[in-house]
Amino acid sequence: MSAVEYEPVIGLEIHVQLKTKTKMFCGCELSFGDPPNVHTCPRCLGLPGSLPLPNARAIHYGLLIGMALECELAPRSIFHRKNYFYPDLPKGYQISQYDEPLCGPGRLGDVRIHRVHLEEDAAKLVHVGASGRIHASDASVVDFNRGGTPLAEIVTEPDIRSAEHAREWLTLLRTTLRQLGVSDVNMEEGSLRCDANISIRPKGQTEFGTKTELKNMNSFRFIERGIKAEIARQEELLRNGEAVVQETLHFDPRTEAITSLRSKEEAHDYRYFPEPDLVPVTITADMLAGAKAELPELPAARQERFEALGLQADTARQLAWRSELGDYFEAALGANGDSGSPQVVANLVCNDLVARIGDADPATSKAEPGAIAALAGLVERKAVTPGNARVVLDKLVADGGDPAEIIEAEGLGAMGDGDELDGIVEAALAANADAAEKIRGGNMKAIGPIIGHVMRETKGRADGGEVTRIVREKLGL
Amino acid sequence: MSRPTDLTAVEAAAAVRAGELSAAELFDAYRERAAADDLNAYTWVADAAPSEAPAADAPLAGVPVAVKDLFCTEGIPSQAGSRYLEGYCPPYTSTAVQRLLDAGAPVLGKTNQDEFAMGSSNENSGYGPVLNPWDHTRVPGGSSGGSAAAVAGGSAPWALGTDTGGSIRQPAALTGIVGLKPTYGSISRYGMIAFASSLDQAGPLTRTVADAALMLRHLQGADSRDMTSVGLRDEVVLPTAERLDGIRLGVPEELLGEGIEPGVRAAFEQSLALAEELGATVETTHLPHAPHALSAYYILAPAECSSNLARFDGVRYGARVDADTLTDMYTRTRHDGFGPEVKRRIMLGTYALSSGYYDAYYGKAQRVRTKIAEDFRAAFERFDFIVTPTSPNVAFELGSKTDDPLSMYLNDFCTVPMSLAGIPAISIPNGLADGLPTGLQLAAPAFGENKLLEAAHALEAALGFERLDQKTVAA
Numbered sequence: 001m002s003a004v005e006y007e008p009v010i011g012l013e014i015h016v017q018l019k020t021k022t023k024m025f026c027g028c029e030l031s032f033g034d035p036p037n038v039h040t041c042p043r044c045l046g047l048p049g050s051l052p053l054p055n056a057r058a059i060h061y062g063l064l065i066g067m068a069l070e071c072e073l074a075p076r077s078i079f080h081r082k083n084y085f086y087p088d089l090p091k092g093y094q095i096s097q098y099d100e101p102l103c104g105p106g107r108l109g110d111v112r113i114h115r116v117h118l119e120e121d122a123a124k125l126v127h128v129g130a131s132g133r134i135h136a137s138d139a140s141v142v143d144f145n146r147g148g149t150p151l152a153e154i155v156t157e158p159d160i161r162s163a164e165h166a167r168e169w170l171t172l173l174r175t176t177l178r179q180l181g182v183s184d185v186n187m188e189e190g191s192l193r194c195d196a197n198i199s200i201r202p203k204g205q206t207e208f209g210t211k212t213e214l215k216n217m218n219s220f221r222f223i224e225r226g227i228k229a230e231i232a233r234q235e236e237l238l239r240n241g242e243a244v245v246q247e248t249l250h251f252d253p254r255t256e257a258i259t260s261l262r263s264k265e266e267a268h269d270y271r272y273f274p275e276p277d278l279v280p281v282t283i284t285a286d287m288l289a290g291a292k293a294e295l296p297e298l299p300a301a302r303q304e305r306f307e308a309l310g311l312q313a314d315t316a317r318q319l320a321w322r323s324e325l326g327d328y329f330e331a332a333l334g335a336n337g338d339s340g341s342p343q344v345v346a347n348l349v350c351n352d353l354v355a356r357i358g359d360a361d362p363a364t365s366k367a368e369p370g371a372i373a374a375l376a377g378l379v380e381r382k383a384v385t386p387g388n389a390r391v392v393l394d395k396l397v398a399d400g401g402d403p404a405e406i407i408e409a410e411g412l413g414a415m416g417d418g419d420e421l422d423g424i425v426e427a428a429l430a431a432n433a434d435a436a437e438k439i440r441g442g443n444m445k446a447i448g449p450i451i452g453h454v455m456r457e458t459k460g461r462a463d464g465g466e467v468t469r470i471v472r473e474k475l476g477l
Numbered sequence: 478m479s480r481p482t483d484l485t486a487v488e489a490a491a492a493v494r495a496g497e498l499s500a501a502e503l504f505d506a507y508r509e510r511a512a513a514d515d516l517n518a519y520t521w522v523a524d525a526a527p528s529e530a531p532a533a534d535a536p537l538a539g540v541p542v543a544v545k546d547l548f549c550t551e552g553i554p555s556q557a558g559s560r561y562l563e564g565y566c567p568p569y570t571s572t573a574v575q576r577l578l579d580a581g582a583p584v585l586g587k588t589n590q591d592e593f594a595m596g597s598s599n600e601n602s603g604y605g606p607v608l609n610p611w612d613h614t615r616v617p618g619g620s621s622g623g624s625a626a627a628v629a630g631g632s633a634p635w636a637l638g639t640d641t642g643g644s645i646r647q648p649a650a651l652t653g654i655v656g657l658k659p660t661y662g663s664i665s666r667y668g669m670i671a672f673a674s675s676l677d678q679a680g681p682l683t684r685t686v687a688d689a690a691l692m693l694r695h696l697q698g699a700d701s702r703d704m705t706s707v708g709l710r711d712e713v714v715l716p717t718a719e720r721l722d723g724i725r726l727g728v729p730e731e732l733l734g735e736g737i738e739p740g741v742r743a744a745f746e747q748s749l750a751l752a753e754e755l756g757a758t759v760e761t762t763h764l765p766h767a768p769h770a771l772s773a774y775y776i777l778a779p780a781e782c783s784s785n786l787a788r789f790d791g792v793r794y795g796a797r798v799d800a801d802t803l804t805d806m807y808t809r810t811r812h813d814g815f816g817p818e819v820k821r822r823i824m825l826g827t828y829a830l831s832s833g834y835y836d837a838y839y840g841k842a843q844r845v846r847t848k849i850a851e852d853f854r855a856a857f858e859r860f861d862f863i864v865t866p867t868s869p870n871v872a873f874e875l876g877s878k879t880d881d882p883l884s885m886y887l888n889d890f891c892t893v894p895m896s897l898a899g900i901p902a903i904s905i906p907n908g909l910a911d912g913l914p915t916g917l918q919l920a921a922p923a924f925g926e927n928k929l930l931e932a933a934h935a936l937e938a939a940l941g942f943e944r945l946d947q948k949t950v951a952a
Contacts, residue, residue: 042569046788048557049549049571049668051703081784083830085807092787142792271830273839276674276781277666278704 006200008231009208010160014173016152016183017121017191018061023148024120025052025095032189036143044148046090051277058150059281061182062102062118063291065152068176068298069113071106076282079275084268087142088122095120098272109172109300112157123147158197163227167220170194172299175323179296187219196227200234210244214251215261226251233258302326309342318350325349328362331369340376348376352390356397366400375403388412388460415461425470428453440475447471481506486540486634486688493538500539501526504583507541510632511586516608518626520546521554522586535581537695543633545624546587547594548574549668557670558590560603561795561814571668572700573637573679580695585633588623592816593786594644594672596620597888600879601818609652610945611913615872618648624682625652631946635683635692639669641676642774643892646904649682650867650916653906653944656682657689660923661899662707665700671785673778676896684944686905686934690715693926710924716934722756724932727860731767732891736869740910745866748907748917751939762856766848770894771886776829776842783826789814821882850898857922862932865891867904867916895920903933906942
């Protein structure tokens with residue numbers, strides 16, 4: 001019997017904390033890291049008699065998100081109460097949206113958006129003692145500073161087909177939200193949170209399998225690992241003839257263990273009904289125009305613009321999706337002086353610079369965008385070899401400075417054509433007679449030691465291509 | 478000159494402003510009475526008159542007001558008739574009370590009520606029943622029973638109450654005073670401990686229609702702290718009308734069925750005859766969906782209350798009963814903190830909102846509500862006011878209906894339709910039946926308060942009802 005091949009089907013639910021000045025339904029300031037319970041009032045503490053007031057800025061941000069995700073925008077939007085008991089929920093219900101969300105169907109990249117709605121965040125529970133988790137803690141205390149923070153919940157259609165795909169798409173979403181300026185989108189601080197609905201089905205089958213909901217993935221790495229682990233778990237169940245049970249799961253990134261939080265039977269009945277303390281929000285033409293006027297260039301459009309500059313699609317996408325790289329790239333292109341062609345500048349940024357600074361924002365690096373542009377120009381004019389350009393880049397990242405001056409000071413300038421290089425190659429062939437023989441026999445891979453010799457002699461100033469050309473010429477190839 | 482406590486609120490305010498009476502003297506006279514109250518009408522009484530005299534131009538001129546306990550008053554117990562909130566002092570004051578304070582009316586005391594405003598007899602209070610000043614073996618009505626008893630018994634010149642399905646009008650009727658439920662949204666709900674948000678409406682309980690107008694003038698107005706508040710369109714005018722010429726009164730057949738006690742019906746019919754003498758026309762009309770109002774109300778109000786009362790979970794304030802697990806803490810806290818009627822309605826509402834039942838109950842009740850509002854709109858095309866008895870019965874004996882929630886709910890048969898429609902309605906004293914007060918209810922189109930008050934004033938004058946506090950003077 002041939003093994004069945006399974007296809008994962010993944011949908012994401014993303015909670016985004018909006019970067020408004022005040023909370024969703026009261027005037028308390030939003031903050032991160034202040035002493036507990038200093039940003040509270042009768043409304044966000046759910047004191048008897050208090051009433052909610054919707055934050056106009058949060059609705060504006062919701063519209064911006066809806067427009068960026070090409071959503072259908074409702075002319076009227078209603079808040080509902082989602083009822084359940086928990087100590088982090090002071091009113092015993094969360095004000096959320098149900099059947100009339102702010103934003104309807106849309107799309108971002110290759111994933112369709114189901115809806116986007118607004119709601120209020122719960123407060124933060126702090127478990128005192130033991131591990132910091134609820135189990136075996138001595139007590140749990142509540143910090144209401146976070147309670148009532150505006151949230152946009154973005155729900156995708158089940159269009160994602162792998163863990164890598166999920167991570168990649170989330171990167172695009174994060175960049176889009178960052179460009180909009182509506183959120184800090186920081187997973188570690190909880191301003192971007194992601195749950196995944198995961199099922200698998202035999203390849204070719206159109207019906208969906210039973211899905212599970214994976215919660216608590218607080219970094220892009222954990223999301224990818226968590227989804228992978230859950231796909232593997234479901235595959236093993238099916239291969240052993242067992243069934244996937246619909247339940248909510250927790251992924252522990254330390255142990256990679258997946259544990260059940262609650263089954264379908266234990267699922268809450270939230271008893272949604274229209275929030276009687278609020279009147280429906282009418283989305284006016286003015287509100288729409290205001291949001292439209294504030295829409296920045298979004299990653300998809302930026303990628304297209306970069307491609308039009310002559311960049312390869314992959315490079316354009318990398319720059320557009322990691323907006324800080326794109327910003328740096330554009331700053332380099334805009335710098336005065338002899339910058340190289342866009343593709344050469346982009347290669348330096350996307351490959352060489354990223355290899356040195358990792359996930360850090362290049363704007364915080366000592367290497368000025370103008371210096372990168374100048375270096376690209378020098379490479380393109382063959383004033384420095386690609387190898388020595390990397391040495392210059394090391395110096396730029398470490399100390400900053402001007403590439404031409406570094407080349408001058410360190411003697412890293414490329415050698416011109418001519419007899420000097422000819423003689424050095426001649427000597428290298430003589431010193432590596434074995435290798436020369438192998439090359440003559442057709443094994444071009446044996447050229448390594450000869451190039452190495454030349455580079456040592458020239459301190460890397462020789463052009464590798466030129467060396468190869470001279471070697472072939474001298475060996476009569 | 479008569480005693481300060483003999484004056485209506487309008488008269489007392491005028492006397493203080495004219496310098497004939499000091500605000501402190503007025504306050505102390507009522508404070509003394511409130512402190513000596515034997516009706517259990519108060520859950521808190523002020524220690525002393527305010528240290529500062531009201532501003533010379535303060536329109537309410539220091540006339541003290543008794544406030545239903547569910548209005549939040551900063552630093553003063555606000556328990557909403559519930560043991561769960563025993564001793565709870567809010568950190569802020571409700572908009573309605575603040576507006577009265579700003580107009581120069583200090584708080585005399587907080588009045589007893591059915592727990593979270595759920596009840597029609599005030600027997601559901603966690604602080605004991607209130608007695609009807611006309612007959613101490615009978616209920617004063619509810620849920621604003623303490624406010625009604627305080628005004629009728631003469632221990633307060635006037636009182637603030639709330640009405641969700643009749644909670645101002647019915648106790649006003651049963652104690653022989655005036656009770657006004659204004660248009661939904663005319664008075665801010667901010668700081669009113671909620672029962673059913675889409676129905677709750679503050680309003681005055683007073684000795685006279687003019688007093689009701691005066692208090693409404695200072696209560697009403699849009700409030701930026703309550704998104705559902707809109708205020709009234711016109712300033713409230715003190716009524717002076719003595720005639721009803723050209724006024725068309727509609728008597729809805731659906732609300733005058735067998736449930737009306739004969740004595741109440743007789744008093745009602747006498748009032749209709751009197752209205753005709755004053756120049757009004759009286760005709761039978763129809764509110765076809767009104768008989769379903771009570772059923773719809775007992776879905777919608779419990780549904781909202783089941784959610785509104787979820788915050789009383791023992792976590793942040795109120796009477797927590799400790800337990801080993803969170804669920805046990807919730808269960809025991811709410812088991813001990815709430816009375817049986819509150820629990821009954823939370824269960825009804827929770828059921829009505831449950832997945833799979835929502836459309837059959839909540840959705841259908843909302844559709845009935847829309848139909849009832851349409852019935853009234855149609856009726857108001859032909860009539861200026863809809864008139865009914867306020868309550869189908871006079872004050873009943875304590876304990877006589879506590880084991881029969883349905884017969885208790887029927888007390889609100891005539892008042893609930895107006896609540897569902899969000900329209901203003903007033904109850905004025907309508908003569909006695911078997912020696913006990915009955916009430917006449919007039920309902921008007923939304924925002925029609927001024928016309929409603931004028932008509933009620935003309936009828937009030939013609940009826941010439943002798944209030945209990947006036948009888949006490951004579952005695």
